[in-house]
Each structure stands twice: as C-alpha cells, then as structure tokens.
Amino acid sequence: MESIIAAKATDISKLERTGAHSHIRGLGLDDKLESRPNSQGMVGQLKARKAAGVIVKVIKQGKISGRAIMMAGAPGTGKTAIAMAMSQELGDVPFTSIAASEVFSLEISKTESLTQAFRRSIGVRIKEESEVIEGEVVEIQIDRSVTGVGPKTGKLTLKTTDMETIYDLGQKMITSLTKEKVMAGDVIQIDKTTGRITRLGRSFTRARDFDATGPDVKFVQCPDGELQTRKEIVHLVSLHEIDVINSRQQGFLALFSGETGEIKSEVREQINQKISEWCEEGKAEIVPGVLFIDEIHMLDMECFSFLNRALEDTMAPVVIMASNRGMSRIRGTNYQSPHGVPIDFLDRLLIISTQAYSEDDIRQILKIRCDEEEVDMTEDALAVLTKVATETSLRYAIHLISTGHLVAQKRQASKVDVVDIKRVYSLFLDEARSVQYLKDYQDEYMYNEIAPSHGEQMAVDSI
Amino acid sequence: MEAVEYQAKVEALAEDILTDKQLAIDYDRKRQENREALRSLREQSQKSKPNSVLATTTVNMGDFFIQLPLPKARKMMEEAQAELDKAIDDVRQRLKAKVKLLGELEGDEKLVTVAKAMDLKSVSGQDLYGISR
Numbered sequence: 001m002e003s004i005i006a007a008k009a010t011d012i013s014k015l016e017r018t019g020a021h022s023h024i025r026g027l028g029l030d031d032k033l034e035s036r037p038n039s040q041g042m043v044g045q046l047k048a049r050k051a052a053g054v055i056v057k058v059i060k061q062g063k064i065s066g067r068a069i070m071m072a073g074a075p076g077t078g079k080t081a082i083a084m085a086m087s088q089e090l091g092d093v094p095f096t097s098i099a100a101s102e103v104f105s106l107e108i109s110k111t112e113s114l115t116q117a118f119r120r121s122i123g124v125r126i127k128e129e130s131e132v133i134e135g136e137v138v139e140i141q142i143d144r145s146v147t148g149v150g151p152k153t154g155k156l157t158l159k160t161t162d163m164e165t166i167y168d169l170g171q172k173m174i175t176s177l178t179k180e181k182v183m184a185g186d187v188i189q190i191d192k193t194t195g196r197i198t199r200l201g202r203s204f205t206r207a208r209d210f211d212a213t214g215p216d217v218k219f220v221q222c223p224d225g226e227l228q229t230r231k232e233i234v235h236l237v238s239l240h241e242i243d244v245i246n247s248r249q250q251g252f253l254a255l256f257s258g259e260t261g262e263i264k265s266e267v268r269e270q271i272n273q274k275i276s277e278w279c280e281e282g283k284a285e286i287v288p289g290v291l292f293i294d295e296i297h298m299l300d301m302e303c304f305s306f307l308n309r310a311l312e313d314t315m316a317p318v319v320i321m322a323s324n325r326g327m328s329r330i331r332g333t334n335y336q337s338p339h340g341v342p343i344d345f346l347d348r349l350l351i352i353s354t355q356a357y358s359e360d361d362i363r364q365i366l367k368i369r370c371d372e373e374e375v376d377m378t379e380d381a382l383a384v385l386t387k388v389a390t391e392t393s394l395r396y397a398i399h400l401i402s403t404g405h406l407v408a409q410k411r412q413a414s415k416v417d418v419v420d421i422k423r424v425y426s427l428f429l430d431e432a433r434s435v436q437y438l439k440d441y442q443d444e445y446m447y448n449e450i451a452p453s454h455g456e457q458m459a460v461d462s463i
Numbered sequence: 464m465e466a467v468e469y470q471a472k473v474e475a476l477a478e479d480i481l482t483d484k485q486l487a488i489d490y491d492r493k494r495q496e497n498r499e500a501l502r503s504l505r506e507q508s509q510k511s512k513p514n515s516v517l518a519t520t521t522v523n524m525g526d527f528f529i530q531l532p533l534p535k536a537r538k539m540m541e542e543a544q545a546e547l548d549k550a551i552d553d554v555r556q557r558l559k560a561k562v563k564l565l566g567e568l569e570g571d572e573k574l575v576t577v578a579k580a581m582d583l584k585s586v587s588g589q590d591l592y593g594i595s596r
Contacts, residue, residue: 271594
C-alpha cells in the first residue's frame with residue numbers, strides 16, 4: 001500500500017540572495033554624524049563615511065541638485081559599499097544605480113541612455129483619490145422579469161461592523177457582480193467613479209459556510225467604519241516612467257517590457273512643463289534623487305561633455321560616481337587623465353577618497369560576512385583568513401568563507417577550521433598566484449603572444 | 464511638569480481624532496439611511512400621480528411622524544443629503560490637519576511625510592496619461 005504523500009507548498013515569494021553587499025544596513029553614523037567603527041554593517045573607512053553622511057543629510061533636506069560627487073580609491077576599499085549604504089539611509093528618495101558600460105547600447109544612443117538614467121532618478125509625488133464603498137455582502141438579490149427579456153433589477157445588502165444598508169442595483173452593476181461571481185459573505189470594494197468591483201476576500205465569520213474551499217480563498221476581517229469612504233493613495237513615480245507612459249499608445253506596457261526606445265524631446269518638454277504647472281497648482285511634488293554611476297572611467301569623451309551640460313539642468317539629480325583607476329587614458333581619446341575622467345569634469349566634482357583597510361578592519365569585515373552567510377568559524381581560522389586577506393585581497397578572502405564552509409561540511413564539522421581554509425586556499429588561486437602560474441607555464445597556454453619580460457597584467461583595451 | 468503637559472496635549476489630540484472618526488461614521492450611517500429613504504420616495508412617486516393631494520408620505524422626525532406631500536419630502540431629503548456630504552468633507556479636512564499635528568507632536572517622521580503628501584491635490588489617470596496629447 002502506498003502512503004499518501006502530503007505535498008507542501010512553500011512560499012518563495014521572498015528569495016533573499018546573499019550578495020556581495022547584502023550585509024549593509026546603513027552608514028553607521030551617530031547623531032553627530034561621526035562614524036562608529038563597526039556599525040550597520042560598515043567597518044572602518046571613517047572619513048569617507050562621514051563625508052557620505054554629510055551629503056546624505058544635505059540631499060534629504062532637498063538643498064542640492066545637479067551636484068556630482070566622485071568616490072575614488074583602490075579596488076576593494078568600499079566605494080560601492082558606501083554607495084549602497086547611502087541608498088539605504090536615503091530611504092524614500094529615488095536611488096538609481098547603473099554601471100557606466102550600460103550606457104553603450106545598440107538600441108538607444110548614449111545620450112538617450114544617460115538622459116533616461118537621469119530621469120529615472122527624479123521622482124514626482126502625486127496623489128490619487130477615489131470614492132469607494134467597502135463592505136461585506138450580506139445578501140444579493142437579483143430579479144429577472146418573468147418573460148426573460150427586459151432589464152434585471154436587484155438589491156445588494158452591504159454591511160460593516162458599524163452599519164448596514166441596501167443598495168439598488170442598475171443593469172451594469174448587476175452584470176459586473178455576476179461576472180465577479182460575488183456571493184454572500186464576500187468582502188468587496190466598489191469604486192464609485194469607475195464602477196469597478198474588487199473582491200478583497202471572504203469574511204471570517206462566514207468561513208464555516210462551506211466545508212471545503214478552493215486554495216486561493218483569502219479570509220479577511222469584516223471592514224469597520226464607514227461604508228463609503230474616500231481613499232487617497234500617494235504614488236512616487238519617476239520622470240522616466242511618466243515619459244514612457246506618454247511616449248506612445250499603450251505606453252505603460254513598455255514600462256514592464258523595458259524596451260522603451262528613444263523618447264522624443266518634445267514629449268519630454270511637454271512633460272517638464274506639465275509637471276511644473278502641477279507643482280505650482282499643488283498637485284505634485286518633485287523629489288530629486290540620486291544616480292550612482294559605477295566605473296565612471298568607462299564613459300567616453302562625448303558622454304562627459306553631455307554630463308557637463310546635463311548637470312546644469314534645473315531638474316537634475318545628485319550624481320555619485322565611483323572610479324578605481326589612477327592616471328589612465330580617457331576612453332575615446334589618447335589623453336591620460338586622473339581617474340580616466342577629463343580635468344574640466346573633475347573640477348565640477350566633490351571628491352571623496354577611500355583608503356585601504358587596516359588589518360583589524362579586515363578582520364571585522366570578515367566576521368560580519370561570516371554572520372551574513374551564516375558560517376561558523378573558529379578564531380584561528382578567522383586569524384588565518386585575515387592574514388590571507390592582507391596578503392592577497394579582501395574579495396578573495398570573502399570568497400573563501402562559503403567555500404571553506406562547504407569543505408568543512410564535507411568533513412562533518414560544524415565550524416570552519418584552519419585546515420579548511422588551507423584546503424580552499426590551495427584549490428582556488430588568487431590574482432597574484434594566477435599571474436605567477438601564467439608566467440611559469442605560458443608556453444602551454446593558447447594564443448600566447450605576450451613577451452615574458454614584462455610583468456604587466458593590464459590588457460591593452462581595444463577600441 | 465513640561466512632560467506632563469506635553470502628554471496631556473497629545474492625549475487630548477488623540478481623543479479628538481477618535482471622536483472625529485466616530486463622527487464621520489455616524490454621518491455616513493445617516494447618509495446611507497437618507498439614501499434608502501430617497502430611493503423609496505422615488506419608487507412611491509412613480510406609483511402615484513404627482514401633484515395629487517393623495518401623494519403623501521409619512522416622515523419620521525425623531526420623536527414624531529409628519530405627513531408630507533411627496534415633492535416636499537423629496538426636497539427635504541435631498542437638502543439633508545447635501546448638508547451631510549458637506550459635513551463629512553469638513554470632518555475629513557479637520558481630521559487630516561489633526562493627524563498632521565499629532566505626527567509633528569509625536570515626532571513620527573513617517574506620519575508627517577505621509578500627512579504632508581496628503582495635502583496634494585489629486586491627479587486623475589487621464590491627467591497623467593494624457594500629457595502629450
């Protein structure tokens with residue numbers, strides 16, 4: 001005899017992936033904007049965090065727009081982490097994050113791509129209101145005339161915990177109700193202006209009406225208060241979304257598919273004008289946000305000229321850029337420039353620099369990552385890992401955490417120990433060892449044309 | 464002492480808000496009853512000849528009943544309905560202001576931002592979708 005296996009449906013609506021920066025909850029500053037050494041997932045880097053805190057405060061007050069800030073520092077010094085922390089601190093303000101190479105696309109031009117990114121970071125707050133009748137259905141009574149032709153008439157009894165009343169139904173309302181299959185005991189919401197009926201669920205008190213109900217029957221409480229209320233909902237939409245909605249027929253579908261194409265500048269101008277009118281009339285409020293562009297050295301000369309101009313616009317967001325290049329070539333030219341960014345553009349920026357982490361900072365960061373990835377590690381293993389991180393790089397050490405955990409599980413241990421760290425260290429090469437290996441065995445690699453005398457690892461970029 | 468005064472102010476405001484909410488509920492109840500009455504008046508006047516002396520209805524005014532001609536009764540009800548609508552709107556406006564004040568007193572930032580956003584005038588879907596036309 002086979003047993004009946006009960007299948008359980010698991011709710012996977014909230015899949016939380018542990019990403020590289022998922023442990024960051026905020027900037028970790030106190031009320032006086034001084035950085036705490038280890039707080040909200042951020043460790044060390046005190047000066048940069050304090051500067052970021054000042055900027056967040058000024059943004060929240062709405063006092064700066066069209067300003068640009070650059071975070072410059074060696075790789076692995078927390079630039080993206082601080083940007084993530086700023087987005088958490090800002091909360092409601094729109095925060096768009098792009099990588100500079102996303103700007104280059106076959107479908108839309110670079111300037112259009114940048115303009116869209118800018119307009120995505122400016123929010124508009126609008127309010128939608130509607131008169132709504134919400135209540136639990138006590139009884140529906142629909143009468144059909146004897147002959148079968150002619151209009152139906154009906155009465156609908158709705159109640160809340162405080163009152164009960166009867167509505168006379170017209171033809172259209174009867175059709176909607178039958179289409180929605182509304183029954184006694186359902187809690188419904190009728191929009192007075194559009195006449196649309198929404199079923200919110202079934203009332204708890206009528207849960208025992210049937211012994212078996214379908215899987216997607218939701219039980220809600222009988223609503224309290226008035227039957228007819230005015231519902232007011234506040235939305236925060238971005239200028240880009242308004243552009244897309246108005247750019248063509250069925251424009252709102254393009255919002256979901258993501259293929260917006262080029263939007264005409266006349267449309268954008270009309271929208272700017274309309275939104276300013278609404279602001280004057282008190283119908284809308286502009287919420288300038290933040291645009292974070294990572295790897296800013298990947299933008300070319302034309303983009304920088306465009307940015308120069310775009311930042312001067314009245315409706316411009318705050319732009320935060322990150323760069324880890326030192327003196328390097330500006331893409332699209334042959335000129336060398338600090339951070340890969342033209343000097344006249346650099347002049348308009350507020351620059352925050354990040355320093356390399358101290359050994360103690362690295363140790364604390366590794367501890368936080370262990371907690372985030374739910375890995376138990378002995379103190380010795382943590383010390384060895386810190387040593388590895390100082391000699392190689394922080395990111396390599398973070399990778400060793402989950403891999404070390406898997407190796408420890410294989411040997412049936414609950415905590416990761418030094419032997420596990422040594423094993424994954426030998427299994428996975430860091431950047432320096434990989435390059436050494438390459439130099440030693442380069443004859444055996446395919447397409448090997450680099451002369452053995454140079455120790456340069458940077459490949460020449462080829463545009 | 465200041466703390467006690469502050470608490471008293473907050474409590475009084477909260478009490479005020481709750482009373483206003485209850486007021487809105489009572490007004491709405493009256494409004495629904497009025498609406499039902501209007502509908503039954505309409506049905507009655509369809510059945511009988513208008514302007515006939517017999518076309519009367521009995522209206523309950525609290526403690527006593529009055530017999531009134533149908534058109535007059537209807538006019539009375541409609542006026543009462545308009546007054547009720549206006550009263551409900553007033554209560555809602557006052558409620559919004561009081562909730563904003565409560566948010567400011569309690570230092571609840573989220574409540575204050577929401578309350579401030581509620582002061583915006585409403586925008587309809589057609590407005591939003593029809594900018595470029």
